[in-house]
Amino acid sequence: SHAHPLRSHAPQGCSLEMVGAVIEACRATSWGGGVCSFYFSAVSTKRCIYRDCSAMQGGGLQAFGEWVMTDDLLEGCESSTRGAGISARGHLSTLADGSLLSHSLIARNTTFRHCHAGTSGGAICIYVTPHTLTNCSFVGCTAGEHGGGLALEQATISLSPPHALAHTPRTPRRMRPPSLRAHRRARCCSSGRPFATARRWRAARCASTAPPC
Numbered sequence: 001s002h003a004h005p006l007r008s009h010a011p012q013g014c015s016l017e018m019v020g021a022v023i024e025a026c027r028a029t030s031w032g033g034g035v036c037s038f039y040f041s042a043v044s045t046k047r048c049i050y051r052d053c054s055a056m057q058g059g060g061l062q063a064f065g066e067w068v069m070t071d072d073l074l075e076g077c078e079s080s081t082r083g084a085g086i087s088a089r090g091h092l093s094t095l096a097d098g099s100l101l102s103h104s105l106i107a108r109n110t111t112f113r114h115c116h117a118g119t120s121g122g123a124i125c126i127y128v129t130p131h132t133l134t135n136c137s138f139v140g141c142t143a144g145e146h147g148g149g150l151a152l153e154q155a156t157i158s159l160s161p162p163h164a165l166a167h168t169p170r171t172p173r174r175m176r177p178p179s180l181r182a183h184r185r186a187r188c189c190s191s192g193r194p195f196a197t198a199r200r201w202r203a204a205r206c207a208s209t210a211p212p213c
Contacts, residue, residue, distance in 0.1 A: 015042040023048070028055040031087070032062030033077065042103075043067045049087075054078040057125075058087030059115065066089065066103040074123075075113040082151065083125030084115035084141065090129030105131040112136070117143040121151035128153075136158045 013076035016037065023034040033053035037043045043066065050060035050073070061067075063086060073086040090104030105126060110133075114125035122141035124133075138149040150157070 010096060013196070014038075014040065016044070018045045018048050020044075021048045022046070022051070023053060023151065024051045026053045029054050032058045033060060033063040033079075037061075037063055037067060038199045039064045040103075041065050045069045045072055048073075050051040050074045050077060052076045055080075057081050057083055061086055063088040063105055068106045069110055070108045072107070073113070074110070074115060076211075077115045078117070079121075081123045082117055082119055084117040084143075085112045085123045087121070087125050088131060089127040090131060103132040104129045106134075107132070107136050108134045111137045112138050112141055112149075114140040116141070117151075119144050120146035122148040123150060125151040125153070130156045130158060132158045133161075143180045 013129065014037075016035075027036045028036065033055035034050040035043070036058065041064070043063065045067075046069070048069070052075070053060050053161075054077065054134070055062070056080055059079040062083075077084050086105065086107075117122055117125065120143050122143040123138045125147070128130040142148045143151070197204040
């Protein structure tokens with residue numbers, strides 16, 4: 001038999017705090033394979049591990065509302081549709097003074113590793129309201145259609161540092177264009193003829209009796 005996911009499902013004011021929990025190989029036929037929190041819930045997790053959990057949506061966890069996670073790991077989680085690691089949908093509350101308060105996902109120093117979504121959001125799929133990711137890592141996550149790492153729908157996201165999802169591979173040295181100095185050194189030190197390519201200057205020798213370049 002499969003383990004049941006933890007659920008936070010009170011109409012208002014429900015809260016959940018987890019520290020150092022390990023949630024492994026849990027299954028859900030709908031939302032939140034490991035944990036599912038519904039609207040008006042407030043969840044805080046620290047150093048928790050979600051491993052090999054699965055659901056239709058939100059394989060690791062489904063967050064409806066406020067969720068703050070720190071130093072967590074989501075590994076090998078799967079969803080048949082969206083958000084293999086996390087599916088997060090925020091909401092807005094109206095305060096007494098008429099201002100709006102955003103309840104959303106805040107993830108710090110969290111790693112998503114080898115998660116897979118059937119359609120979109122291999123690591124995270126988020127909807128509505130601003131969400132914040134700080135020093136998070138996405139390793140080997142995939143999606144069948146859109147957003148192997150992140151998928152956003154009518155949402156905004158703040159990434160810190162700015163290059164959290166950016167990686168520009170270095171051009172292999174042999175493919176870099178030769179520098180001006182290399183071009184100059186590609187010619188013989190005396191009156192010998194120039195060589196066809198700069199990258200062969202080290203092995204070449206002048207046709208005359210001049211010293212090597």
